[in-house]
Amino acid sequence: MPILRWFLAFLILAMLASLFGFGGAASGFASIAKVLLFIFVVLLVASFFFGRSRG
Secondary structure: OOHHHHHHHHHHHHHHHOOOOHHHHHHHHHEEEEEEEEHHHHHHHHHHHHHHOOO
């Protein structure tokens, strides 16, 4: 799933930025990762719900 890959990429970028002392960039990457994770979870739950209703 592409959105999960984007989430992991931003999570890794946030960890690397915080490791090297770029606090502002780490905060930005972490907030993007949180939003992508939320979207992924919503889509996952919706696919389970609508997938079960079909069959």
